[in-house]
Amino acid sequence: KDNDVLIEKLETQHDIEKEEIVMLLALKDPSKLYQAADRVRRKYVGDDVHLRGLIEFSNYCNNTCFYCGLRGPNRTIKRYRMEPEEIIQCAKYGAAAGLKTIVLQSGEDKYFKINTLCKIIEEIKKLDMAITLSIGELTTKDYAELKKAGADRYLLRIETTNKELYQKLHPGMSYENRVRCLMDLKELGYEVGTGSLVGLPGQTLEMLADDLIFFKKIDADMLGIGPFIPCENTPLEREKGGNVEIVLKMLALSRLLLPDINIPATTALAVKDKEGYIKGLKCGANVIMPNIGKDEYKKLYKLYPGKVPDNPSEAVNSLENIKKLILSQNRTIGKDKGYRKKILN
Numbered sequence: 001k002d003n004d005v006l007i008e009k010l011e012t013q014h015d016i017e018k019e020e021i022v023m024l025l026a027l028k029d030p031s032k033l034y035q036a037a038d039r040v041r042r043k044y045v046g047d048d049v050h051l052r053g054l055i056e057f058s059n060y061c062n063n064t065c066f067y068c069g070l071r072g073p074n075r076t077i078k079r080y081r082m083e084p085e086e087i088i089q090c091a092k093y094g095a096a097a098g099l100k101t102i103v104l105q106s107g108e109d110k111y112f113k114i115n116t117l118c119k120i121i122e123e124i125k126k127l128d129m130a131i132t133l134s135i136g137e138l139t140t141k142d143y144a145e146l147k148k149a150g151a152d153r154y155l156l157r158i159e160t161t162n163k164e165l166y167q168k169l170h171p172g173m174s175y176e177n178r179v180r181c182l183m184d185l186k187e188l189g190y191e192v193g194t195g196s197l198v199g200l201p202g203q204t205l206e207m208l209a210d211d212l213i214f215f216k217k218i219d220a221d222m223l224g225i226g227p228f229i230p231c232e233n234t235p236l237e238r239e240k241g242g243n244v245e246i247v248l249k250m251l252a253l254s255r256l257l258l259p260d261i262n263i264p265a266t267t268a269l270a271v272k273d274k275e276g277y278i279k280g281l282k283c284g285a286n287v288i289m290p291n292i293g294k295d296e297y298k299k300l301y302k303l304y305p306g307k308v309p310d311n312p313s314e315a316v317n318s319l320e321n322i323k324k325l326i327l328s329q330n331r332t333i334g335k336d337k338g339y340r341k342k343i344l345n
């Protein structure tokens with residue numbers, strides 16, 4: 001009963017206390033929470049699901065994030081870099097398939113000079129597409145140059161807002177610099193996406209509630225939230241990994257707290273649960289990111305296991321599979337660039 005009141009308050013006021021978020025994250029039967037998020041999703045961002053064509057252009061990484069298969073010290077994976085021309089070819093394929101956003105993602109690979117990235121961005125902009133970058137922590141100046149070249153959005157998950165846990169999982173990195181990056185990106189006029197990994201060892205519901213409060217405080221434009229999936233040859237390979245239901249509660253609460261933002265049903269959610277995309281779309285999500293890169297590289301971008309089956313066209317995140325899935329849910333495929341609607345601001 002109390003929980004019903006809380007959900008109603010969230011649905012109408014889009015604000016709630018931390019203790020109340022924790023209560024909702026602990027709900028035994030979250031169906032009413034999910035339904036409220038679905039109503040708010042429809043009211044603010046409609047039935048469109050925006051497709052963002054993902055190109056994973058390099059799997060080299062200098063960082064050592066404990067959860068990630070691409071971490072620098074992992075010598076067991078084969079590394080690759082796409083040529084600028086190959087990246088542009090993939091973007092052209094995406095444009096021809098009707099996509100309106102390209103996401104360029106990589107490890108933190110210092111090989112690509114900002115200048116080179118700017119040239120790639122300029123070429124892709126000629127295709128009349130929005131560009132999202134997801135290439136990690138850079139200097140203020142670098143972010144400014146990429147913006148000037150035409151980048152529209154940036155994805156940089158905070159991963160966890162608990163400083164102690166953050167420091168433990170990211171040796172050599174700093175929580176303060178991560179936040180500095182997000183602030184710079186906002187200031188420079190990017191649409192800013194952040195988000196968390198759910199199910200990190202030592203993470204509590206209180207910490208997840210703090211993550212949601214952080215997202216609201218910085219007024220995130222996009223939120224990518226997915227389960228942590230343990231990856232072989234990383235320090236966390238024997239951990240348990242994230243729980244699908246908690247991810248769905250985080251999606252629903254994100255939608256209720258920030259009604260007009262873009263929220264993907266993440267690939268990790270779909271890898272963890274066969275029905276992951278569908279469940280995500282029913283709990284507030286309105287974005288999916290099909291992988292439009294080359295098959296030979298998809299296999300090598302191994303953040304976690306299960307991402308790419310032997311036959312990549314059978315991957316959960318292939319464009320064809322995703323289009324079918326969206327229509328099967330009586331949702332529509334977004335035809336425009338799908339910027340944040342900013343209804344409340």
Ligand code: SAM
Nearest residue numbers: 067068106107108134136157227228229303304
């Ligand atoms: N290097 C950039 C960065 O870290 O922001 C972009 C690429 S990184 C692979 C993108 C996201 O993958 C990270 O923000 C992290 O949350 C997610 N990721 C890494 N390892 C993962 C794992 N084992 N399970 C689920 N997600 C993972």
Ligand code: SF4
Nearest residue numbers: 061063065068071107
């Ligand atoms: Fe590198 Fe990003 Fe993986 Fe961290 S999450 S190791 S920065 S690719």
